[in-house]
Amino acid sequence: MNLQEKQEKNDRSFELDKFDPFSLTAKDADIAIIRFLKKVKKFQDSAWKKNPIKAKSKHRLVYGLREIRxxxxxxxxxCVILARDIETDKSIKLATDVDTIKEICASNHINILWISSKHDLGKAVNKWPIVSAVAILDYRGAEDAYSAAMQTLTNFMACCRIADHTDQSSLFA
Incomplete structure (x- = not known):
């Protein structure tokens, strides 16, 4: 690598240092969550290839509202990952299940990550056609992706809260 390539690499990393956390979109949060999910899924799949019997007894991921409960x-x-587009208005039982999961997570201090659609969630874990919710039972090996997803989602939520109050004349109003 010559001097010019090193300089270009340093310039690119400097641009990344100037990253503005308040310019995030829902897509950025989804990408971080999907990256985390894929990493955990990769660990589960590799454990399955090594020893299917042991892997079946020690899941890393659980799919579906009933299994998560x-x-x-x-x-x-x-950690629990829920899709934002779960149609709770069509079924009382479905709404009750989602509310129960939220309450249990809140009482046990378990983080809930939100992803935009059931389709994106299903695609991230290679389940067809859709998945409404995923629970992470063990994310050892993917701690960096988990912390990145949590940080991105926290920044996105802060950005949303600030954007909700842009019409105020003062922060103290």
Whole structure:
């Protein structure tokens, strides 16, 4: 690598240092969450290839509202990822399940990550056609992706809260 290439690389990294956390979009948050999910899924799949019997007894991911509720009651969940487009207005049971999951997560201090669509969530974990919710039981090996997803989602939510109050004349109003 010559001197000019090193200089260009340093310039690019300097531009990344000037990253503005308040210019995030929902797509940025989704990308970070999907990257985290894919990394955890990769670890689960590689464990399955090594020893299917052991991998079946030690899941890293659980799919579906009913399975997530069961695992939450067993207190085995570290993180829950829910789709924003779950149609809770069409079914009372579905709305009750989602509310129960939110309440259990809040009482046990379990983080809930939100992704834009069920389709994106299903695509991230290679399930067809859609997945409404995923629970992460073990994210060892993907801590960096988890912290990046949490930071991105936190920054996005802060950006949304600030954007909701742009019409105010003062921050103290």
């Amino acid at each position: 069961k695992q939450l009651l067993l207190e085995a969940v570290h």
